[in-house]
Amino acid sequence: MGTSSSSRIWRWRGFRFTARVKAHGVRFTLTVQARSRLRMDVSVTQSSRRAGSTATLTATLTDSGVPLVASVKVPSAITDPLGLGAVDMVDLVEHEPGVFAVDIPTAAGGVYRVLVRGSGMDLRGRSFTREELRTVAVWARGDDPSPVIIEPGGGGAST
Numbered sequence: 067m068g069t070s071s072s073s074r075i076w077r078w079r080g081f082r083f084t085a086r087v088k089a090h091g092v093r094f095t096l097t098v099q100a101r102s103r104l105r106m107d108v109s110v111t112q113s114s115r116r117a118g119s120t121a122t123l124t125a126t127l128t129d130s131g132v133p134l135v136a137s138v139k140v141p142s143a144i145t146d147p148l149g150l151g152a153v154d155m156v157d158l159v160e161h162e163p164g165v166f167a168v169d170i171p172t173a174a175g176g177v178y179r180v181l182v183r184g185s186g187m188d189l190r191g192r193s194f195t196r197e198e199l200r201t202v203a204v205w206a207r208g209d210d211p212s213p214v215i216i217e218p219g220g221g222g223a224s225t
Contacts, residue, residue: 103129103130104127104128104129104134104188104194104196105126105127105128105129105196106125106126106127106182106184106196106198107125107126107128108123108124108125108126108182108198108200109123109124109200110122110123110124110180110200110201110202111124112202112204114204115203115204115205116204116205116206116207117172117173117174117175117204117205117206118172118173119172119204120169120170120171120172121169121170121172121178121202121204122167122168122169122170123142123158123167123168123169123170123180123182123200124158124165124166124167125140125158125165125166125167125182125184125198126164126165126166127140127164127166127184127186127196128164129188129189130189132164132189133162133163133164133165134164134186134188134189135160135163135164136186136187137186137187138160138164138166138184138185138186138187139157139184139185139186140157140158140166140182140183140184140185141155141156141157141158141182141183142155142156142157142158142168142180142181142182142183143155143180143181143183144156144170144178144179144180145178145179145180145181146174146176146178147174147175147176147177147178147204148174148176156168156170158182166184170202172202172204174204175204175205175206176203176204176205177201177202177203178201178202178203178204179199179200179201180199180200180201180202181197181198181199182197182198182199182200183195183196183197184196184197
């Protein structure tokens with residue numbers, strides 16, 4: 067059986083369209099944006115920036131401003147600053163509706179990478195997952211004021 071003349075015409079038009087796109091590019095652009103009423107806000111507070119202190123990791127999950135309380139889990143993966151690739155998995159504990167927190171001990175100086183993942187069911191019964199990355203920096207003299215530097219040549223003191 068042969069092909070119909072209409073299918074040959076469409077194939078020819080498709081070929082011409084493809085050739086035109088290759089030669090001149092596409093004549094349109096497409097921008098896609100997605101918005102969600104579900105939010106996960108993550109913050110890290112540090113009592114000190116010295117090694118051996120504790121940082122508090124807090125995650126707040128809301129759907130249209132309403133705290134999510136049922137069937138929500140918020141684990142975090144904490145990567146050590148020593149570069150050994152060790153990752154500690156720590157679950158955040160719910161302290162009040164929709165607010166999850168955990169204390170992170172910072173035994174060694176350096177930068178800790180904390181990946182927080184929130185997952186569960188929203189108010190409409192649909193599953194969700196959110197991720198945020200935070201860092202915690204600690205070092206030997208983390209809380210000391212900046213040193214005063216006196217530049218030679220009469221520049222004066224600067225910090």
